[in-house]
Amino acid sequence: MDSILFETFTYLCAAVIAVPIAQRLGLGSVLGYLIAGIVIGPLFGLVGAETETIRHVAEFGVVLMLFLVGLELQPQSLWAMRGRLLGLGGLQVLVSAALIAAAGLAIGLDWRLALAIGLIFSLSSTAIVLQTLSEKGLTKTDGGRASFSVLLFQDIAVIPMLALIPLLALPELSGETVNGHLPAAAGHGEAAHPASMSLVAGLPSWAHALVVLGAVSAVLLGGYFLSRPLFRFIADSRLREIFTASALLLVVGIALLMTLVDLSPALGTFLAGVVLANSEFRTELESDIEPFKGLLLGLFFITVGAGIDFGVLSADLVLILALTAGVILVKGLVLFALAGWFRLKPGDRWLFTLALAPAGEFGFVLLSFGQQNAVIAPELAKTLSLVVALSMLLTPALFLLYERLVLPRLRGGDEREPDQIEQPGTVIIAGVGRFGQIVNRMLLASSVRTVVLDHEAAILDMLRQLGIKAYYGDASRPDLLQAAGIAEASVFVVAIDDRERAVQMVEYVRRNYPHVQIIARAFDVNHLYLLKQAGADVAVRELFDTSTRVGSEVLRRLGLHPFKVEKMEQAFRRHDAAGLAKLYEVWDEHPDIARNRAYLARAREHGETLKEMMETDRLQLHDRSERGWTPPPKGYTDELGD
Amino acid sequence: MQIDPTPPARAETRQPSLLKQRILVLLAHPSIDRSEVNRPLAVATGQVPGVTLVDLYAEYPTFQIDIDREQGRLADHDVIVFMHPLYWYSTPAILKEWQDLVLEHGFAYGRTGTALRGKLLFNALTAGGSEAAYRAEGYNHYTIRELLHPIEQTAMLCGMIYLPPFALFAARTAVEEGRVDGHVRDWIRLLEALRDGRCDLDAARRAPTLSHHLDLIIKPG
Numbered sequence: 001m002d003s004i005l006f007e008t009f010t011y012l013c014a015a016v017i018a019v020p021i022a023q024r025l026g027l028g029s030v031l032g033y034l035i036a037g038i039v040i041g042p043l044f045g046l047v048g049a050e051t052e053t054i055r056h057v058a059e060f061g062v063v064l065m066l067f068l069v070g071l072e073l074q075p076q077s078l079w080a081m082r083g084r085l086l087g088l089g090g091l092q093v094l095v096s097a098a099l100i101a102a103a104g105l106a107i108g109l110d111w112r113l114a115l116a117i118g119l120i121f122s123l124s125s126t127a128i129v130l131q132t133l134s135e136k137g138l139t140k141t142d143g144g145r146a147s148f149s150v151l152l153f154q155d156i157a158v159i160p161m162l163a164l165i166p167l168l169a170l171p172e173l174s175g176e177t178v179n180g181h182l183p184a185a186a187g188h189g190e191a192a193h194p195a196s197m198s199l200v201a202g203l204p205s206w207a208h209a210l211v212v213l214g215a216v217s218a219v220l221l222g223g224y225f226l227s228r229p230l231f232r233f234i235a236d237s238r239l240r241e242i243f244t245a246s247a248l249l250l251v252v253g254i255a256l257l258m259t260l261v262d263l264s265p266a267l268g269t270f271l272a273g274v275v276l277a278n279s280e281f282r283t284e285l286e287s288d289i290e291p292f293k294g295l296l297l298g299l300f301f302i303t304v305g306a307g308i309d310f311g312v313l314s315a316d317l318v319l320i321l322a323l324t325a326g327v328i329l330v331k332g333l334v335l336f337a338l339a340g341w342f343r344l345k346p347g348d349r350w351l352f353t354l355a356l357a358p359a360g361e362f363g364f365v366l367l368s369f370g371q372q373n374a375v376i377a378p379e380l381a382k383t384l385s386l387v388v389a390l391s392m393l394l395t396p397a398l399f400l401l402y403e404r405l406v407l408p409r410l411r412g413g414d415e416r417e418p419d420q421i422e423q424p425g426t427v428i429i430a431g432v433g434r435f436g437q438i439v440n441r442m443l444l445a446s447s448v449r450t451v452v453l454d455h456e457a458a459i460l461d462m463l464r465q466l467g468i469k470a471y472y473g474d475a476s477r478p479d480l481l482q483a484a485g486i487a488e489a490s491v492f493v494v495a496i497d498d499r500e501r502a503v504q505m506v507e508y509v510r511r512n513y514p515h516v517q518i519i520a521r522a523f524d525v526n527h528l529y530l531l532k533q534a535g536a537d538v539a540v541r542e543l544f545d546t547s548t549r550v551g552s553e554v555l556r557r558l559g560l561h562p563f564k565v566e567k568m569e570q571a572f573r574r575h576d577a578a579g580l581a582k583l584y585e586v587w588d589e590h591p592d593i594a595r596n597r598a599y600l601a602r603a604r605e606h607g608e609t610l611k612e613m614m615e616t617d618r619l620q621l622h623d624r625s626e627r628g629w630t631p632p633p634k635g636y637t638d639e640l641g642d
Numbered sequence: 643m644q645i646d647p648t649p650p651a652r653a654e655t656r657q658p659s660l661l662k663q664r665i666l667v668l669l670a671h672p673s674i675d676r677s678e679v680n681r682p683l684a685v686a687t688g689q690v691p692g693v694t695l696v697d698l699y700a701e702y703p704t705f706q707i708d709i710d711r712e713q714g715r716l717a718d719h720d721v722i723v724f725m726h727p728l729y730w731y732s733t734p735a736i737l738k739e740w741q742d743l744v745l746e747h748g749f750a751y752g753r754t755g756t757a758l759r760g761k762l763l764f765n766a767l768t769a770g771g772s773e774a775a776y777r778a779e780g781y782n783h784y785t786i787r788e789l790l791h792p793i794e795q796t797a798m799l800c801g802m803i804y805l806p807p808f809a810l811f812a813a814r815t816a817v818e819e820g821r822v823d824g825h826v827r828d829w830i831r832l833l834e835a836l837r838d839g840r841c842d843l844d845a846a847r848r849a850p851t852l853s854h855h856l857d858l859i860i861k862p863g
Contacts, residue, residue, distance in 0.1 A: 570706055632747035639753045640799065 007054075010047055014040045015298055028135055030128050031396035033298050037305020047306055055303035059361065060255070061296025062127050064289055066155070066266040067251050069130065069148070070273020071282055078274055081149050088146060088342050089153020092356070096122035096334045100327065112168040116375045117384065119161050120367060121327045125360030126151045126266075127297055128395045133355070136399065143348030146339065147355045155266050158362050162369060169374040208262075215261045219254055219268055223275030231281045235457045235472055244288040251289065280460045283453070283471040287479035304361070308389050312382055323387045328394065332357040350406040354398040358391035426451060426489045430475035430505060431496030432459060435521055435542060439493055440468065451484045476501040478508060486513055494520040494536070499527055503534045510535030525580070529587050548573060572610070579606040662839035665693045666719035667766070670726040670737040672699055678817045679768045679810055679825065680727060686826050687725070692837045694719065698736045705739055712744040717757055721836055722802075724793070725766040727813070731782075731789045733765075741796065750800045762836070762843075763797040764805035764852065765790060766829065768813035776811070787850055803843065808832060808852040828856055835860040 014036035022032025040046040097118035104114030129147055130139075138144040203211065227250070234246050251269050258268035276282060313320060332353050339349040367385050370376040376384070426449045429436045436452070443450050452468060453475035454460055463470040473480040475496060486492065492509050494502050506518055520536040522528035531539040548569055555565045583606070586598040593599055667687050671680045674697070688695040696715065702708075716722065726733050748755050767786075775782045776789070787794075787806050797804035808829065816822050832852060835841050840861045849855040 632752065636747060636752055640751070 007047060007050065010040050011299060011302055014302060019298070026400075028132055028396050028399065029298070030132050030135075030301055031393075033301030034305040034393050034396070037302035038308060039305075040302070041306025042308050042310040051303045051306040055300060055307065055364070058296050058300035058303055061293055061298075061300050062361065063255050063266045063269050064251060064293035065127065065130060065297060067269035067273040068286060068289055068293060070270040070275075071277050071286055073274050074277045075274055081145070084146060084149040084342065085153050088338055089150040089157075091338055092150050092335060093122045093154060093157050095338075096331050099330050099334065103326070103330065110170060112170055113375065116165060116168050116366075116370050119164070120363050120370070120384065120388070121331070121359050123154045123158070123360045123362040123366075124151060124331075124356040125358065125392050125395055126155060127300060127361055128392060129355045129360075131297060132396055132399050136403070138351065141348060141351065142344060143339075143351030143355075146342070146344055146348065146352050150352075150356055152270070154360075154362065155264055155270070158365070159262075159264055159267075161366060165366065165370050165375055166373045168370075212261045212263060215257050215263065216268075216271070219257065219272050220275055223272045227276060228279060228281075231279075231472075232457045232461070235281070235284075235455075238455075240474075243284065247285050247288045248292065280457075280464055280470055280472045283480055283483040284473040286483040287473070287477065290479065290483070300361070304389055304392055307385075308393075309382065309386060313386055313390075316383060320383060320386050320390065323383075324390045324394070327359060327387065328357045328391055328398075347407065351402055354402045354406075355395070357398065358395045359388045360392065361388075363388035426485060427491045427493060428453065428481070428484050428486060428489045429493040429495060430454075430481075431494070432463060432470060433495070433497060436493065436495035437463075439495060444468070451489075453480065453484055476505050476508075478512075481505075481509070486516060489513075489516050491517045491519060494518065494531075499523055499530075503527075503530045506531055506534040506536045525583075526587075526593055528580070529584055532584070533588070544576075575610050579603075579610075582606060663692075663721050663762075663837050664719040665690075665721040665723065665833060665837055666715055667693060667695045667723045667725050668737065668740065669695060669697045670699065670724065670734045670740075672734055672736070674699070677727075679813050679822055680725065682822060682826050683766070683829055684725065686830055687833065690830060690833050690837070693833055698740060702736065705736060707736075707740055707743050709743050709746070712740065713746075713749055713757070716744070716761075719761070721762040723764060723766050726768075728767050728769045728786075728789075732792070745796065745800060756801065759801040761802050762805060763793070763802045765793065765807040765809075767807050768810045768816075770812070770814055772812040785850065803847070805843075805846050806849055806851050810853065825853070828853060831860065832856060 015033060018036035018039065019029050019032035022035060023029055037051075041051060097115070099118070100121050101111075101114040101118030104117050105111060109117070129151060133139045133144045133147065139148070231243075231246070234243050250272070254268045254272050255265035258265040276285065279285075335353040335356050336349060339352045344352055364385055367376065367381050367388070371378055371381045427443055428451045429440050429443075430453050432440055432452045432454045433456075436454075440450050440452055450469070452463065452470040453473055454470065455472065455474050457472055460470045460472055471484065475481065475484075476498075486509065492513075494505055496502050496505070502520060506520055509516055509518055517538075518536045519538045519540070520531040522531050522539045522541050524541065528539045528541055551572070552565045552569045555568065556562055560568075583599060583602055586596065586602055587593065667684075669680070669684050669687075671677050671684075674681055674684070684695060684697070687693055694715070698707075724733060724737055726737060729735075732738070745751070745758075746755070749757050769776070769786065771780070771782055774780050776784065776786045778784070782789070786809055790807060794804045810816060810821070810825050812819075816825065832841075841859055842861055845855075846852060846859045849858060852859060
């Protein structure tokens with residue numbers, strides 16, 4: 001127990017200190033975690049052998065990350081990137097592996113060993129690259145998308161690689177390794193699962209294929225048909241932690257299923273994410289999984305840093321540095337050429353090259369797997385895993401290179417993007433009861449993109465049947481607002497039933513996203529003032545407009561001329577608006593209206609002016625409501641001729 | 643699409659300046675986003691120092707014109723311009739509404755209504771017909787100056803000096819025929835000359851239009 005607490009404390013402490021500093025220095029969080037790992041591992045020796053075990057647990061963060069990536073990706077867009085996925089990704093892996101293997105052959109390695117090394121180094125770091133891309137807001141750029149296609153292909157390519165590696169066993173190593181160690185789950189988190197848990201071990205290949213196919217279709221069909229009613233049932237219980245638990249259960253379950261059939265858990269959860277991308281629970285799932293992913297990934301990066309063996313490193317410093325540089329250079333050349341061939345723009349080409357050139361965490365998996373299968377000698381594996389770790393350490397640094405050196409130069413260049421047509425930004429509507437729904441309908445009819453949040457699953461179901469994009473969740477939760485895209489939104493509409501939460505929401509958004517315009521629905525004058533005070537740009541009383549319309553209707557029914565009624569209504573509204581502004585000054589001093597004497601006195605006073613106004617109007621036909629159409633005085637023409 | 647109005651801080655505070663004449667341009671175009679001539683004209687207007695541009699349809703989308711504010715604006719300027727496309731030989735509805743509401747008895751006319759005395763008023767308009775149509779023998783039968791007589795007479799009753807219009811004829815084909823840029827340049831030239839007091843007002847009053855006789859009207863300087 002003590003040691004667990006101590007380790008937890010050490011890891012957390014390192015992260016809490018290193019990451020904000022790295023972020024402040026503009027290095028990005030990933031580099032911060034890696035440095036934290038180096039400090040507590042090789043530098044001060046606070047953590048030791050257990051990092052290996054922790055890393056396998058932490059690799060689950062990558063599984064969670066791919067689930068989240070899948071959630072952001074509609075099935076259509078996945079289909080749209082098939083060309084890049086297979087072309088760009090496939091060529092990258094094949095050509096890089098071939099070149100590195102050729103280099104190995106050239107220095108006299110056995111062809112089998114050379115091929116294994118080529119495969120290991122052809123892969124890049126999904127975890128670091130995706131995390132850094134999203135942190136720097138580069139995910140949606142063309143270079144970011146291309147990088148993602150390649151990373152996804154690599155995740156898939158690991159599966160055949162794991163099948164291939166045992167065939168490359170070197171006869172002279174076979175004696176030393178433990179025989180009969182079956183390939184466990186492919187991909188991330190591999191060693192965390194005992195090898196005995198496999199549904200397909202020992203099956204003939206056709207049956208194997210059938211089981212795999214069955215598992216994948218179970219994920220796809222289950223995600224499509226079963227998840228919605230299940231999540232609805234859980235959502236109706238209104239227990240937030242149970243929703244979180246079920247979200248985790250879903251991811252863990254899929255990862256387990258994939259492991260049982262020897263597929264990559266990351267790939268499985270990615271597919272599940274894609275299937276759920278259109279679901280109303282998307283934002284809620286995102287915000288529930290996000291913290292787990294963040295912590296686990298951070299832990300993973302720390303273990304990479306902590307795993308660097310300075311002893312081996314200093315012994316073979318020149319060799320390891322040369323190998324690292326060589327790998328990055330060879331892969332970089334391949335990537336740069338491919339990026340040119342696939343017509344990426346210069347800026348994106350550099351981003352793509354620099355992001356993917358270093359090796360990745362799959363390298364560790366394949367290395368230990370190769371070691372178990374008598375492909376790579378333990379000593380060599382140690383050196384190579386240092387090369388992997390070191391080049392991963394360099395990934396964030398290469399991103400910095402891109403930001404500081406490549407981008408500024410490109411901006412100065414003659415290549416200018418054509419001016420884009422300004423599109424109105426997204427509008428987030430919190431609460432789509434009777435009020436928010438009308439707002440949403442009007443905006444949609446005007447082709448404005450809206451994101452709608454509500455915690456009534458039944459309402460959402462109906463809206464989705466009408467083809468409206470609506471998401472489940474308590475809109476007053478900051479993480480959910482974030483998942484809904486508040487940072488990029490132009491306008492935020494608060495139309496929820498809960499008065500206090502509405503005010504809190506306005507406060508939160510005003511404080512954290514000052515550029516977002518806030519329009520809030522108020523219940524009454526007091527609520528309106530509270531919303532204004534909280535920072536709403538516009539607060540509108542929900543019943544005022546309809547009430548004045550009813551008032552006008554009554555006046556018309558009493559026989560007043562419709563246009564006169566219109567003018568009276570306008571005068572009444574002007575008077576009311578002026579009163580609201582006047583009373584706010586006194587309200588601000590003491591928001592409890594019932595006890596605020598100054599407020600009550602001023603309200604009475606203002607009320608009397610209204611009556612006065614209306615009476616004057618009736619008698620003399622000469623007040624603001626009539627002004628402008630007041631005829632000039634009788635006989636006024638006498639003075640005009642000169 | 644909205645024309646950026648002149649920021650109030652600059653335009654609406656009276657400040658002793660070297661500018662001789664303060665110019666108020668009241669823009670009335672009910673669908674400015676489809677406009678081909680008035681929009682570039684208005685955008686250019688907004689960038690001339692010493693000129694206040696008001697987009698009436700943007701400021702009063704429900705026609706609830708603020709009489710006090712508009713009268714204040716009139717008092718603050720020396721040259722008033724109605725900028726608009728010609729609708730049925732007159733202004734778009736909001737400018738008529740503006741006249742009906744703002745030019746009150748006792749403010750603009752009548753014994754005590756002297757607020758507008760001596761100020762200049764003219765239209766900067768675009769017309770669909772060619773200049774040939776605005777003649778006795780053309781299908782519009784009257785010249786543009788004649789058709790604007792109601793506004794001219796309004797100006798006279800308010801004691802203002804009325805000038806002939808700054809007009810662009812055959813406006814629907816102006817873009818295709820490349821006539822917009824030259825027209826905007828002429829407009830800016832006129833605005834600056836008016837602002838700096840470099841206009842021969844007598845010559846201007848005698849001309850059939852301002853737009854076609856700039857060299858006659860603007861004094862060299």
